[in-house]
Amino acid sequence: MRSRLALPAFVCSAVLLALTGCVANESGPDATHATLTVDSSASECAVSAAEAPAGTVRFRVTNSGDKVTEFYLLGHDGLRIVGEAENIGPGLSRDLVVELEPGKYFTACKPGMTGDGVGKAPFTVTESGAAGEVDAALAARIETANSGYAGYVRDEVAELATGTDAFAAAYVAGDEALARSLYAPTRAHWERVETIAESFGDLDPKLDLREADLEEGQEWTGWHAIEKDLWPAEAEAGYQAYGADKRAHLAKLLVADTQTLKGKVADLSFTLSQQTNGAIGLLEEVASGKVTGEEEFWSHTDLWDFQANVDGAKVLYAGVRDILLDKDRKLARQLDTEFAALQALLDEHRVGDGFAAYTELSAADIRALADQVNALGEPLNRLTAALVIS
Structure with missing residues (x-):
């Protein structure tokens, strides 16, 4: 921890x-994904929109406060961390890029990286309505990577439990x-x-x-x-x-x-x-x-x-x-x-x-x-x- x-x-x-x-490089036109800005200050966590369409979402987090901060995207229970951008120094920016399914989430910031944080607010991911072409070969490679890592995590935690x-x-x-x-x-x-x-x-x-x-x-x-x-x-x-x-x-x-x-x-x-x-x-x-x-x-x-x-x-x-x-x-x-x-x-x-x-x-x-x-x-x-x- x-x-x-x-x-x-x-x-x-x-x-x-x-x-x-x-800050992550722009590797393609923003039209292919949603980009939101986040202003993290000493007392607020101001996200430019309270919802985004399902798919790839980029949160561009800027620290306008005077302490190192963190930005969190939390699950519907307000506890599970879906994505986070950490250790963002004063005056600096950092991107969090996530792939999101439709549903209810929360956003929050944690100036000073301690305590309960500030500005916790509901965030909704809506149905995108987009049905882009699927590269079957690429999808298979991604699924292999995802399932392989899931297996690795299970093995490591099993070893952890035994130890x-x-x-x-x-x-x-x-x-x-x-x-x-x-x-x-x-x-x-x-x-x-x-x-x-x-x-x-x-x-x-x-x-x-x-x-x-x-x-x-x-x-x-x-x-x-x-x-x-x-x-x-x-x-x-x-x-x-x-x-x-x-x-x-x-x-x-x-x-x-x-x-x-x-x-x-x-x-x-x-x-x-x-x-x-x-x-x-x-x-x-x-x-x-x-x-x-x-x-x-x-x-x-x-x-x-x-x-x-x-x-x-x-x-x-x-x-x-x-x-x-x-x-x-x-x-x-x-x-x-x-x-x-x-x-x-x-x-x-x-x-x-x-x-x-x-x-x-x-x-x-x-x-x-x-x-x-x-x-x-x-x-x-x-x-x-x-x-x-x-």
């Missing part, structure tokens, strides 16, 4: 400004050494599909909330609540270890919430834009937490998470790469290069089957990783528009 702590200055300049300032059972059992039994050894490799399954988990309303904070993001009166559960207890030497002065009852409570909730996630992904299906926006979202997870060392505040296993987010993004990209080669070969080659360069940097910090602790990285190491996330983020942010807007 995204950390909301202040980022080191050089990481902000190297990563967030690049990711937040990118969580073992981790929770070790934690409750007091075998802290075993629990610590299982922590990072088990969480990797979560991090590879993190953006999918985030789409299920309050399930993500139950499982992955950081202490820094707790709201007043909110119960802290999930991986990071247990992480703090497993690495007490890294906790603040005066920290009191959890008793047996609290350990059992946290472990039980972790297992139960993971099983809930497993049930929710059982019948998943995707559109092409959901896949590509998922890849973008996973890289933003890297930029906003992993490359800054904020995600794993006590265990310092951030590079495991970093790799897992990149793994998930690469799987998503690989599923649509052959389609992109037909539409924008130059962009595909650029993404190939930047993914490979980022992987090469990560590989420099491997230790055995895992990674060095984040605290062992030098300032130059962190800057190099941040710069490469920047280099990958720019073309990756153009992927959705390149594929779904003709």
Whole structure:
């Protein structure tokens, strides 16, 4: 889950400004899709229209406030995230391109990226009445990519559930050494599909909330609540270890919430834009937490998470790469290069089957990783528009 702590200055300049300032290229005439503008200020989330026809919809979000903001398109329940544009810096713009079925939705913005957000408003997607020609071969390739990714998500969550059972059992039994050894490799399954988990309303904070993001009166559960207890030497002065009852409570909730996630992904299906926006979202997870060392505040296993987010993004990209080669070969080659360069940097910090602790990285190491996330983020942010807007 995204950390909301202040980022080191050089990481902000190297990563967030690049990711937040990118506006997708116009790859075709606007007549083929609906384009709406969104003005996100400190107190409002002003969308230029309250409805759009079904099909491809582009939200062009501009941050007129003084804090980094996010824009959300939510499902009819107001909780499920259909699409999001994150980390939009003051004065900058970002596009969210989504493929929408007719129905009821909500739009909202979150200045400061904390709290309940502002300007939540109903948004309706109407029947388009358009019956364009269908390229059967292309449709088959898209369906293959969509179903393949759905299978990948189910497999990763199944592995997550199995690993969580073992981790929770070790934690409750007091075998802290075993629990610590299982922590990072088990969480990797979560991090590879993190953006999918985030789409299920309050399930993500139950499982992955950081202490820094707790709201007043909110119960802290999930991986990071247990992480703090497993690495007490890294906790603040005066920290009191959890008793047996609290350990059992946290472990039980972790297992139960993971099983809930497993049930929710059982019948998943995707559109092409959901896949590509998922890849973008996973890289933003890297930029906003992993490359800054904020995600794993006590265990310092951030590079495991970093790799897992990149793994998930690469799987998503690989599923649509052959389609992109037909539409924008130059962009595909650029993404190939930047993914490979980022992987090469990560590989420099491997230790055995895992990674060095984040605290062992030098300032130059962190800057190099941040710069490469920047280099990958720019073309990756153009992927959705390149594929779904003709």
